[in-house]
Amino acid sequence: MGKNNKHIIIAGPCAIETKKIFFDTIDSINKDVDIFRAGIWKARTSPNNFQGIGEEGLSWIQEAQIKYKKPFAIEVGTAQHVELALKHEIGILWIGARTTCNPFSVQEICEATRGSDLEIWIKNPIFPNLELWIGAIERFKKSKIKNIKVINRGFFSESPSPYRNLPRWDIVRKFKKIFPKIPLICDPSHISGNTELIYDVCVKALSYEVIGFMIEVHKKPEIALSDQNQQLKPKEFCEILDKLKSTNST
Numbered sequence: 214m215g216k217n218n219k220h221i222i223i224a225g226p227c228a229i230e231t232k233k234i235f236f237d238t239i240d241s242i243n244k245d246v247d248i249f250r251a252g253i254w255k256a257r258t259s260p261n262n263f264q265g266i267g268e269e270g271l272s273w274i275q276e277a278q279i280k281y282k283k284p285f286a287i288e289v290g291t292a293q294h295v296e297l298a299l300k301h302e303i304g305i306l307w308i309g310a311r312t313t314c315n316p317f318s319v320q321e322i323c324e325a326t327r328g329s330d331l332e333i334w335i336k337n338p339i340f341p342n343l344e345l346w347i348g349a350i351e352r353f354k355k356s357k358i359k360n361i362k363v364i365n366r367g368f369f370s371e372s373p374s375p376y377r378n379l380p381r382w383d384i385v386r387k388f389k390k391i392f393p394k395i396p397l398i399c400d401p402s403h404i405s406g407n408t409e410l411i412y413d414v415c416v417k418a419l420s421y422e423v424i425g426f427m428i429e430v431h432k433k434p435e436i437a438l439s440d441q442n443q444q445l446k447p448k449e450f451c452e453i454l455d456k457l458k459s460t461n462s463t
């Protein structure tokens with residue numbers, strides 16, 4: 214896993230909170246990561262919660278891209294986010310699960326990406342609705358985005374479940390039939406909602422031809438301002454990758 218291995222490892226904090234914690238986190242996982250992830254703008258349910266560090270964090274990402282010679286992926290939710298990401302030379306943008314549900318937002322983002330060589334990752338919509346996912350992909354295809362990948366981050370369900378979001382591999386299988394060439398990434402962190410299930414979700418994902426994993430890691434999850442329960446400590450993250458490496462080579 215990670216460098217020179219079969220699966221792409223994308224990892225980093227749910228959100229950037231301070232420059233120090235951000236650099237401490239990525240520094241401690243750098244050897245195992247191909248692409249870093251970091252949240253700059255957070256689509257929070259309540260306006261009273263942390264909304265993300267905003268533009269200031271983009272300059273830290275730019276600095277980190279130069280220091281570690283690795284690309285970053287960030288979430289965008291508006292056309293202005295896309296413009297700011299381009300200005301700060303971020304080449305991979307993902308569409309969050311809440312945004313994929315809203316065709317107006319997806320269209321606005323598409324228009325902002327037109328003519329760029331951005332790579333776009335589209336998370337499944339938060340609700341188990343395959344058509345919304347397909348629609349978002351078609352919009353980016355029409356905008357001539359060549360490099361599209363999708364992410365299974367699980368689906369909302371009211372039924373009691375050990376997962377925060379049901380993985381619904383049945384929906385993913387249908388998706389794969391329609392778009393067999395679009396590479397699939399698994400986000401076990403948002404599927405699990407806790408750190409205990411992450412390894413098992415990754416193992417299951419291996420049987421669905423995923424090309425990589427997007428995993429939330431934080432130097433001090435206990436003080437994280439979002440998704441505290443599901444962010445792995447760097448050491449736990451490395452242990453899971455080691456375990457996966459041996460599972461995957463058998």
Ligand code: PEP
Pocket residue numbers: 227228252256288308309310311336366403
């Ligand atoms: C995230 O990746 O931190 C995030 C908010 O993702 P999602 O859109 O899957 O909830």
Ligand code: MN
Pocket residue numbers: 227228429439440
């Ligand atoms: Mn998160």
